[in-house]
Amino acid sequence: MKAAAGDPQSPFAGDPLTNWSQALRAAGLRVTRQRLAVIDAVIRKPHGTIEDIHDEVRSDLPRITIQSVYFVMNSLVTAGIVRKLELPGSPARYEVEGHDNHHHAICRFCGRIEDVACVTGTAPCLRPEAHVDMTIEVAEVIFTAVCHECATTQQARV
Known part of the structure; x- marks a missing residue:
């Protein structure tokens, strides 16, 4: 799937149920309650682990x-609908694949993860x-x- 989240032709735009169904079909996957529920859980729990997603x-x-x-998650990652994050010292985490090449900031104390916009220019942002x-x-x-x-x-502890 090559359409970007901001593209009006993208299955990621508009009504989520209809367009996630469209995204699944476009990826050659059947639309099932399980797949739609997992996508919805990933939306509700961005950067969640499999356990977080399962709970949702x-x-x-x-x-x-x-x-x-x-x-289900493996099929969604393979289809390019969900992105798997393999961060150091953390179990795999998942987010909806926005095809925007954003990066991540991780707090070294609490582990909170936040999205960071592309560092410079357009994707892939950095060129060796x-x-x-x-x-x-x-x-x-x-x-x-x-x-x-x-x-x-941390300042209060010092």
């Missing part, structure tokens, strides 16, 4: 297993000076940070 999905589908959530016969498509940058709440707490 269970509010709509109480009998869904964590293995089913893993299976030299690379071996490859076209760079995506640059992933992780900023280690201290959130304002932790900064205040």
Whole structure:
């Protein structure tokens, strides 16, 4: 799927149920309650772990297993509908794939994750000076940070 979130032709624009169904079909996937529930949970819990997503999905589908959530999530990641974040020192986390090449800032104290807009220019934002016969498509940058709440707490401890 190549359409961007801001593109009016994108399945990501407008009514979520209709367009997520369209996105699933465009990716060659069947539209199922489980897939729609997982996408909805990822929207409600951005940067959530599989366990977070499972907890959210269970509010709509109480009998869904964590293995089913893993299976659905893998199909959504492969289809380019959900993005898997593999951050240092953290279990895998997930967010809706906005095709915007944003980056992430992670608080080193509490682990809070925030999206950071593309660092410079257009995707892939960063281009290495030299690379071996490859076209760079995506640059992933992780900023280690201290959130304002932790900064205040840490200053109070000193």
